[in-house]
Amino acid sequence: AAAASNGPRVLILGGGVSGVIAARTLHQSGIDNFVIVEARDELGGRMMTTTFGGKTIEQGANWIQGTQTGKGPANPIFTLAKKHNVSTQLNDWSGSVTTFDTTGAVDWLDVFDASGDDFDDMTVAAGARVDQNLVDLSARTGYSLIKAKPKTDQERAAEYYQYDWEYAQTPEESSLIASAWGNNFTYNTDQGGFSEDNLMSIDQRGFKALIQLEAQDFLTPSQIQLNSVVKNITYSKSGVTVTLTNGKTLTGDYALCTFSLGVLQNDDVKFQPELPDFKQEAIQSMVMGTFTKIFLKFPKKFWFDTEMGIFADSTRGRYPVWQSLDHPNFFPGSGILFVTVTGDFSIRIEALSDQKVQAEVMEVVRMMYPNITVPEPSEFFFPRWHTNTLFRGSYSNWPPALSSQHIDNLRANVGRLYFSGEATSRKYFGFLQGAYFEGQTAANNILACIKGPTCANLEHFTQINNVLPYENN
Numbered sequence: 001a002a003a004a005s006n007g008p009r010v011l012i013l014g015g016g017v018s019g020v021i022a023a024r025t026l027h028q029s030g031i032d033n034f035v036i037v038e039a040r041d042e043l044g045g046r047m048m049t050t051t052f053g054g055k056t057i058e059q060g061a062n063w064i065q066g067t068q069t070g071k072g073p074a075n076p077i078f079t080l081a082k083k084h085n086v087s088t089q090l091n092d093w094s095g096s097v098t099t100f101d102t103t104g105a106v107d108w109l110d111v112f113d114a115s116g117d118d119f120d121d122m123t124v125a126a127g128a129r130v131d132q133n134l135v136d137l138s139a140r141t142g143y144s145l146i147k148a149k150p151k152t153d154q155e156r157a158a159e160y161y162q163y164d165w166e167y168a169q170t171p172e173e174s175s176l177i178a179s180a181w182g183n184n185f186t187y188n189t190d191q192g193g194f195s196e197d198n199l200m201s202i203d204q205r206g207f208k209a210l211i212q213l214e215a216q217d218f219l220t221p222s223q224i225q226l227n228s229v230v231k232n233i234t235y236s237k238s239g240v241t242v243t244l245t246n247g248k249t250l251t252g253d254y255a256l257c258t259f260s261l262g263v264l265q266n267d268d269v270k271f272q273p274e275l276p277d278f279k280q281e282a283i284q285s286m287v288m289g290t291f292t293k294i295f296l297k298f299p300k301k302f303w304f305d306t307e308m309g310i311f312a313d314s315t316r317g318r319y320p321v322w323q324s325l326d327h328p329n330f331f332p333g334s335g336i337l338f339v340t341v342t343g344d345f346s347i348r349i350e351a352l353s354d355q356k357v358q359a360e361v362m363e364v365v366r367m368m369y370p371n372i373t374v375p376e377p378s379e380f381f382f383p384r385w386h387t388n389t390l391f392r393g394s395y396s397n398w399p400p401a402l403s404s405q406h407i408d409n410l411r412a413n414v415g416r417l418y419f420s421g422e423a424t425s426r427k428y429f430g431f432l433q434g435a436y437f438e439g440q441t442a443a444n445n446i447l448a449c450i451k452g453p454t455c456a457n458l459e460h461f462t463q464i465n466n467v468l469p470y471e472n473n
């Protein structure tokens with residue numbers, strides 16, 4: 001608390017990865033007069049666990065996506081996981097897969113493998129567009145241009161696995177160029193990516209241990225305010241005042257807002273004055289996707305021995321991606337299986353009762369195993385990210401016809417109020433590493449102002465114009 005009386009005060013709004021790393025960055029530069037304001041009763045944000053079937057399972061982020069290759073760039077989340085001894089296992093998304101359709105287990109791994117090649121070709125084509133400064137297209141158009149045009153249920157399910165299961169939205173809904181960036185900067189070592197590996201956290205302290213333990217290393221109790229929901233943010237060129245739902249106010253010389261894009265989009269927090277047009281356009285241009293893991297616990301395992309299963313239904317995106325936690329590498333003997341849905345299908349099931357969703361899921365399990373008497377699960381759970389007012393979705397995704405200036409505008413400060421989070425990351429939106437790097441960058445921008453002599457505003461574009469007039473004659 002002694003340090004709290006010295007120097008300018010910074011309010012860090014949100015205690016997820018971005019907020020904690022911003023705080024650490026300030027601390028490392030000798031600025032300790034800050035407070036992290038967090039609605040929930042713990043740090044970690046979308047790194048969130050629950051207890052299910054006797055195990056700690058991950059409701060949100062679960063994988064370190066991209067690690068490190070040799071002495072190349074390291075994913076900072078991988079570095080933190082090693083530092084805090086977070087227990088992880090390699091998860092083989094491409095080589096340990098069992099395929100199903102509505103008649104049961106049917107081998108269509110050839111279709112699956114071809115779809116992986118299509119995805120790679122699509123990202124290469126996207127990269128070529130960047131090099132030539134060509135406009136963005138949808139990822140669907142990108143697929144069609146490389147002649148990947150899924151026609152069968154199996155082809156559609158394979159494409160879903162490659163695409164929607166990562167971006168939480170369809171190729172129609174997504175930017176071709178941004179989805180290639182999202183992939184390459186993380187996985188493709190030729191493009192500065194970390195590695196192709198996906199490590200799944202199986203740590204029983206939760207994946208969140210890596211950020212909570214990191215926070216413990218430098219935060220003092222007076223630097224954290226948990227159970228504090230921000231209702232109002234008043235900002236100007238000289239400072240920021242925040243009002244909580246309990247009526248308390250906090251004042252800072254600077255503030256960093258790390259709330260999810262979904263929270264900003266839904267007016268859950270009021271800004272005074274209203275955010276400028278350029279900012280509102282950027283906020284409403286990016287999209288918040290939803291990624292929903294649905295957990296089932298059975299008395300004992302009756303399913304595939306691979307890590308992953310894919311189910312091809314006539315409806316694209318209907319309970320398609322399955323993962324066995326009752327596997328020697330994860331939680332052997334646990335009887336836990338989970339299935340993931342995304343996008344509109346997630347929004348749809350969030351509006352249904354658990355019972356109804358369980359009945360739909362069990363209908364699919366029984367299609368996958370027509371010759372087995374499958375019992376009802378003894379436990380059933382899924383988180384509702386889209387309706388959760390502290391998140392309003394799982395992570396961001398760029399829609400087609402990406403305007404690069406919108407990313408700058410999403411991140412730009414308004415007066416003394418700064419912004420960061422996974423959604424403001426050009427290279428790593430949607431990923432933990434995006435939240436990390438953006439927290440670091442935002443704190444460095446605030447530090448540049450604090451340390452002066454001049455305080456530059458971040459670049460923003462008042463209007464984003466079309467390259468040519470709409471009518472040319």
Ligand SMILES: Cc1cc2nc3c(=O)[nH]c(=O)nc-3n(C[C@H](O)[C@H](O)[C@H](O)COP(=O)(O)OP(=O)(O)OC[C@H]3O[C@@H](n4cnc5c(N)ncnc54)[C@H](O)[C@@H]3O)c2cc1C
Binds near residue numbers: 016046229269
């Ligand atoms: C289901 C799911 C699966 C994912 N899988 C992966 C994965 O495997 N690998 C990966 O790299 N990434 C994954 N992600 C993405 C990753 O979790 C996020 O990119 C990252 O955690 C975002 O961190 P952040 O700090 O930007 O935001 P957040 O974690 O959302 O932090 C913002 C904080 O603000 C708080 N807050 C919101 N509103 C208010 C308010 N009004 N007042 C006070 N506090 C408020 C929230 O409680 C939250 O703690 C996944 C996300 C989800 C949801």
